[in-house]
Amino acid sequence: MSDEMRQFDQIEEELTEKHWKILEAAVKVFSEKGYGASRTSEVAKEAGVSEGTIFNYFKTKKDLLTSMVIPLVVRFFRPLILLSVEKIFRTRKDRELEDVLLDVMRDRVKLVKSNLPLIKTVATEAAYHPELLDPIREQMAPKLVEIAAKFFQEEVAKGTLRDVDPVLALRALMSLLGGYILMREVMPEAMRLQDEETELRRLLDLYLHGVAKQDRQE
């Protein structure tokens, strides 16, 4: 395990079961009303503890918000390093690139969807509490870029992908997936969204081949 994870492991191990219960209650309440409009009394009720107990575990209400980086890292960063990446590389050999990418897309969408309240809260509150993004900026993003770069470069070497900037390619894929998830949440009819499998396949096709008619040679 990398050094940079040590601190989060320690944090995680310091968190008792009740810590987690309260934190999850906060994620739920904050995601429904927003941090500012949420009441610590609601978090307490949701967690099944008294209001005072919250403050035995989290110094302030704000602390409850900033502590959300912990599950964020635990659920998104650690799996990124320990599991998914290996899996992608292990399973790549004998499969079509498209299948691999489709799997990745399915997997990421599933992960995001199952953590939507957490992500929604962090994403919206990060606009006014930028420190929430620090671990993403400083640890997750660089690691993600590193992994993506390695993957894309290998594909370029194999001749399956064009020699585009791997970070650009990564950003583009994330943008497409992010846009899809956002539209699906916010205005699925207006954007005429279909079932997820179809959408992901269409996105992947567009990601791989673009929208232009193929009349150019590289």
Add this chain to the structure above:
Amino acid sequence: MSDEMRQFDQIEEELTEKHWKILEAAVKVFSEKGYGASRTSEVAKEAGVSEGTIFNYFKTKKDLLTSMVIPLVVRFFRPLILLSVEKIFRTRKDRELEDVLLDVMRDRVKLVKSNLPLIKTVATEAAYHPELLDPIREQMAPKLVEIAAKFFQEEVAKGTLRDVDPVLALRALMSLLGGYILMREVMPEAMRLQDEETELRRLLDLYLHGVAKQDRQE
């Protein structure tokens, strides 16, 4: 002028100069601290009026927030209909598709950037006040889809674009632009962003031709 715009025109015409001064002050303050953490007293100071005056023009603080759809529509929806679209079609004939799209991208990015406080506020608060998105969902998005559909269909007919779902194509372009703007605001270094013109060109290239090595025939 379409019927659906009437209401906004009326609203706009009802808004006095002081309405706008207060509303702009609110956009500024809300975008810096977030709606919940902003104080009506700060908005008053920023607008150069007394606190009581705000409530002569806007019934409640929430009213200040929901009223932000007005400038949003005025600045994004009306130009969409009256100006840019015509321009795109007018200038299309004698120019390369790529140039046209690049112009559109530049134009949209510029528009978003010049209205970032307003968009940031509406985007984050919409998470907990969905009614903020109603005019977007019900008026802007359909109109946008309509325009895009017409445009993409004509291009398909000309043989410049593949026959992909125009709404998918629209969403994809918006996603790429949105992802770019977001990354530029949030973590430009981690995502290794370069100057805007370069980024937009790379995005357009990727949008048109995808990331895959062109070895397939349609």
Add this chain to the structure above:
Amino acid sequence: MSDEMRQFDQIEEELTEKHWKILEAAVKVFSEKGYGASRTSEVAKEAGVSEGTIFNYFKTKKDLLTSMVIPLVVRFFRPLILLSVEKIFRTRKDRELEDVLLDVMRDRVKLVKSNLPLIKTVATEAAYHPELLDPIREQMAPKLVEIAAKFFQEEVAKGTLRDVDPVLALRALMSLLGGYILMREVMPEAMRLQDEETELRRLLDLYLHGVAKQDRQE
């Protein structure tokens, strides 16, 4: 008027009528229950304003306490400079020293008694908020010492008083008066206190001539 008073004048002039109303309510409530055990709601009720109004005039509850130095200075320091001293000197010429001192004692006891709640509060809270004593330490005490020194020195020159340290003499007189007032408040029976005039005369006699049988020559 001396420079050192300017700041307090300014402070005093900045204080509106409502400032004073709240401050006096606070003095009353604090003196009955102590600062810590007093509730801002009680101060509000006593002042006849809403609880919120208190915080329009005093930033915090603590501010209410520290602001008590203002009436303290206004009522004890200013009269000290402007009135009493002159009076003492003016009336000295043609009167017995004992009468003059007795007048001073009566006057000071009266002043203290009429401000007992304020003094009680400042005295007890100063034990844990030493900044309350700053104006006393830095302005009142030195001025008092200066006045006393001048007075005692003149008396020594006249041959009415022994050549003792004027500051010691001042302290001793204050101690005797303070002890008297304290005992009167706290345990008048146990200390067998009599009517005030008698007590003050006995104290003055003791102050002037001591307890020892006069068998010594200086």
Add this chain to the structure above:
Amino acid sequence: MSDEMRQFDQIEEELTEKHWKILEAAVKVFSEKGYGASRTSEVAKEAGVSEGTIFNYFKTKKDLLTSMVIPLVVRFFRPLILLSVEKIFRTRKDRELEDVLLDVMRDRVKLVKSNLPLIKTVATEAAYHPELLDPIREQMAPKLVEIAAKFFQEEVAKGTLRDVDPVLALRALMSLLGGYILMREVMPEAMRLQDEETELRRLLDLYLHGVAKQDRQE
């Protein structure tokens, strides 16, 4: 032993070692922050016990405060009766009155100084919890008055002291000592205090002979 002491002895004997440890911790903490601003958790930490344990020994926080009369009586009242008084009388015969009084003053100042936290706490809190003074009012003060009366009367009989009210003389001595100790704690510079021995000698001189020039005969 007098009847009136029985209760305190009993109380004292009921107090276990842990009682004392907690009580002394409370004295320390209360004297630093004041009763109201002190936290039982701090007392617990200072005493080296858990917070719950405090409440096994003292029913409430208030109980901790009122229990402080116990050490107060133990340290001030009992020695008063059992030791010092006898000593004073025993040593009086063959010594100058001044030496005796100076010894008493030195002894009392030393006793007060070595118990300053306790006295400071009781003195300030007594302003709002008068019951703290009950044992002083009802037991210590009368005893003290009794002893002083006997002493002063004997001195008057010997011709060493004027025939002043012994209680007045007692109060005056206590006032001078109290004022000295207070000034020494609160504003030693402003009151130009010198070393203790000098101060006590000067106070005694003033106490015995007054400030007036001796030109009168009794």
Add this chain to the structure above:
DNA sequence: CATGAATGAGACTTCATTCAT
């Protein structure tokens, strides 16, 4: 219309006290 003093509901937070272990 504009003002800003006054309001008071309600939020966060503290902390003495309890009690199961």
Add this chain to the structure above:
DNA sequence: GATGAATGAAGTCTCATTCAT
């Protein structure tokens, strides 16, 4: 007897909103 997690009542302070001037 000792512990310390849990409690919840209560306190200070904030701030959107009102309204008399």
